[in-house]
Amino acid sequence: MAIQISLFNHKGGVSKTTTAFNLGWMLAEKGKRVLLADCDPQCNLTGMVLGYKGTEDLARIYESGSVRNIRDGLAPAFESRPAPIEPVDCEPIAGQPNMFLIPGHIGLAEYEVTLGIAQELAGSLVTLQNLPGSISHLFQITATKYNIDYILVDMSPSLGSINQNLLMTSDFFLVPMATDYFSVMATVSLASVLPKWKAWSQKAQNIAELQRATYPFPKINPKFLGTVIQKYRLRKENTPSGAFQEWIAEIEEGVKNKLIPALSASDMLMSHGAYKSIGIEIGKPLLQMSDFNGLIALSQKHKVPVFGLSDSQIGQTGVVLERTKKSMNKFRDLFSAAADKVIQLTNYADSN
Numbered sequence: 001m002a003i004q005i006s007l008f009n010h011k012g013g014v015s016k017t018t019t020a021f022n023l024g025w026m027l028a029e030k031g032k033r034v035l036l037a038d039c040d041p042q043c044n045l046t047g048m049v050l051g052y053k054g055t056e057d058l059a060r061i062y063e064s065g066s067v068r069n070i071r072d073g074l075a076p077a078f079e080s081r082p083a084p085i086e087p088v089d090c091e092p093i094a095g096q097p098n099m100f101l102i103p104g105h106i107g108l109a110e111y112e113v114t115l116g117i118a119q120e121l122a123g124s125l126v127t128l129q130n131l132p133g134s135i136s137h138l139f140q141i142t143a144t145k146y147n148i149d150y151i152l153v154d155m156s157p158s159l160g161s162i163n164q165n166l167l168m169t170s171d172f173f174l175v176p177m178a179t180d181y182f183s184v185m186a187t188v189s190l191a192s193v194l195p196k197w198k199a200w201s202q203k204a205q206n207i208a209e210l211q212r213a214t215y216p217f218p219k220i221n222p223k224f225l226g227t228v229i230q231k232y233r234l235r236k237e238n239t240p241s242g243a244f245q246e247w248i249a250e251i252e253e254g255v256k257n258k259l260i261p262a263l264s265a266s267d268m269l270m271s272h273g274a275y276k277s278i279g280i281e282i283g284k285p286l287l288q289m290s291d292f293n294g295l296i297a298l299s300q301k302h303k304v305p306v307f308g309l310s311d312s313q314i315g316q317t318g319v320v321l322e323r324t325k326k327s328m329n330k331f332r333d334l335f336s337a338a339a340d341k342v343i344q345l346t347n348y349a350d351s352n
Contacts, residue, residue, distance in 0.1 A: 009190070015178070015230045032098065032343070036101045043105070073142070228287045311325075
């Protein structure tokens with residue numbers, strides 16, 4: 001089965017989508033088959049990958065008449081259609097043959113309430129028993145169709161039932177952070193929320209009706225891969241400026257003293273040996289990088305990662321071009337190292 005990794009933080013603006021795209025591309029460069037799943041009704045990942053600007057652009061895949069997006073993929077379960085869930089016909093990603101996209105849909109939000117009811121009633125109503133396991137089923141049969149190694153799930157910034165389901169049916173999760181007060185507070189909030197979600201998941205895994213469902217609720221114990229800290233400015237000596245370094249320190253302290261103990265108590269951490277194998281202390285960022293500045297606009301314009309822009313796409317010459325390429329290569333090294341760590345950690349989990 002494909003390894004599912006969710007990128008989650010209920011605080012918005014922390015570069016979940018950008019991380020999913022760039023990390024997914026780097027994993028694909030390293031020979032892994034990657035499926036991006038856009039589970040945010042705002043569809044930012046779909047827009048980034050396909051270069052779409054609005055609803056008119058999305059109409060092509062919404063009105064295609066086949067299963068081409070996440071909402072249509074889940075419709076047989078959520079709308080009680082007399083047909084099984086089928087794999088999504090994924091969108092190929094130009095320039096990266098190892099990566100595919102399950103496009104998002106604004107209508108996915110319409111399923112939030114129904115799924116919440118299903119998860120609260122815990123399988124007591126026959127008509128709702130198939131819902132808690134349906135998203136995982138859709139992802140896995142789609143992954144099988146495309147021979148996928150990693151499913152990267154881009155989630156919305158909310159604490160709703162869909163996010164609860166997505167994270168609790170993932171093998172691993174990353175927590176992107178921005179260098180600000182709200183990310184500091186998010187560590188405290190997540191330390192409270194995630195154990196509650198885990199307790200619900202354990203209960204759901206032991207409900208006979210959910211295991212006998214057409215789409216059984218998977219027995220998965222999600223593990224924390226680490227944080228991703230981004231969006232800060234650098235000083236000339238290539239270190240975070242004073243104010244940003246203070247936020248980074250506060251985030252790391254919150255992760256170490258609040259989030260990690262809560263995850264440990266809920267068995268949502270890997271072993272110390274796993275984190276040691278990639279050379280990081282538990283609680284330290286898996287990936288830390290400064291603001292992309294102008295590279296992000298060019299990346300979105302040309303639908304390539306920040307480290308994959310060509311000279312013509314950058315559109316600069318001389319010293320300015322060399323400076324931009326130096327910055328771009330730095331991001332390539334950072335994402336390459338992060339992808340290696342993800343591969344090592346997930347392989348470690350499989351071998352232990």
